[in-house]
Amino acid sequence: MSAPSSAQNTPRPQGAGRAAQLALWTVGVALVVLGLKFVAYLMTGSVALYSDALESVVNVAAALAAFVALRVAALPADQNHPYGHTKAEYFSAVAEGVLIVLAALSIGREAIGGLMNPRELDAPYAGLLVNAGAGVINMLWAGLLLRVGAELRSPALLADGRHLRTDVLTSVGVLLGVLAAKLTGLTWLDPALALLVAVNILWSGFGLVRESVGGLMDAAVDPQTEKRIRRIMSEQGDGALEMHDLRTRHAGRLAFIEFHMVVPGEMSVQQAHTICDRLEDAIRAEMPDSSITIHVEPQDKAKHHGVLVL
Numbered sequence: 001m002s003a004p005s006s007a008q009n010t011p012r013p014q015g016a017g018r019a020a021q022l023a024l025w026t027v028g029v030a031l032v033v034l035g036l037k038f039v040a041y042l043m044t045g046s047v048a049l050y051s052d053a054l055e056s057v058v059n060v061a062a063a064l065a066a067f068v069a070l071r072v073a074a075l076p077a078d079q080n081h082p083y084g085h086t087k088a089e090y091f092s093a094v095a096e097g098v099l100i101v102l103a104a105l106s107i108g109r110e111a112i113g114g115l116m117n118p119r120e121l122d123a124p125y126a127g128l129l130v131n132a133g134a135g136v137i138n139m140l141w142a143g144l145l146l147r148v149g150a151e152l153r154s155p156a157l158l159a160d161g162r163h164l165r166t167d168v169l170t171s172v173g174v175l176l177g178v179l180a181a182k183l184t185g186l187t188w189l190d191p192a193l194a195l196l197v198a199v200n201i202l203w204s205g206f207g208l209v210r211e212s213v214g215g216l217m218d219a220a221v222d223p224q225t226e227k228r229i230r231r232i233m234s235e236q237g238d239g240a241l242e243m244h245d246l247r248t249r250h251a252g253r254l255a256f257i258e259f260h261m262v263v264p265g266e267m268s269v270q271q272a273h274t275i276c277d278r279l280e281d282a283i284r285a286e287m288p289d290s291s292i293t294i295h296v297e298p299q300d301k302a303k304h305h306g307v308l309v310l
Helices: 016-044 047-073 088-116 124-152 155-184 189-216 223-236 269-286
Strands: 242-251 254-262 290-297
Touching (some): 016 047, 016 124, 047 088, 047 124, 047 155, 047 189, 088 155, 088 189, 155 189, 223 242, 223 254, 223 269, 254 269, 269 290
Antiparallel strands (some): 242 254
């Protein structure tokens, strides 16, 4: 007979409210950066600066999508969603990747037009200073999103942080390229640089979509996390004869862990339950956002006698 442990109830992810609040602030930051970059484009007429500004439009849309997704992901499990709502974050990350790809295509179109009809830049130095200020804001905010996103294991915040970090690198390249175009008089450098920006953004968008789809497809936890789980099972499994069929998956900040535990046939339900509690407590001490299911089985279900963890 197989009996699930008492840990089947899906916990509400820790830090969900903090992640949603940070996503809301990200919307405001993205709007400020967008305004600065469009001012820089209007001051110069640079196609490369236009490409940089257009990517900031994506940042605003992505930040809004992330905020909505995080609010949904923070909802507790209910009758229709017994495993919670954490996968909503992956939809946000996929949407952001799609938006990045669309922005790259739009930038590419403008860049090709600029290559066919290059033009002299207007007041580039003042525009570059404005654009540089926007880049500094993005750099600081990207660092914060990546740090908190890693701490909370939030795909939405990490996706936003990586996108902004890419945006910062793009801005640096754009600034150097536009400056070179002005100093050398080679006006074609400006649209050529915008085309390179489009290719870089396109690659970033595809990578983001690929990573997020992995989460939607119930990918297992990373090898290091699985190694930690197995170590805990081995250390805290005293009294059990064997543990096997470990299966894991992750959904946003939540990790779902399931395995079978074989105990002596004469062991009481209370004794088996005590072992389960010890295992659950030890796993949650290292992985607070985890949902654990342990199937208790009698001795004749053992697969390999004398082996604790398979």
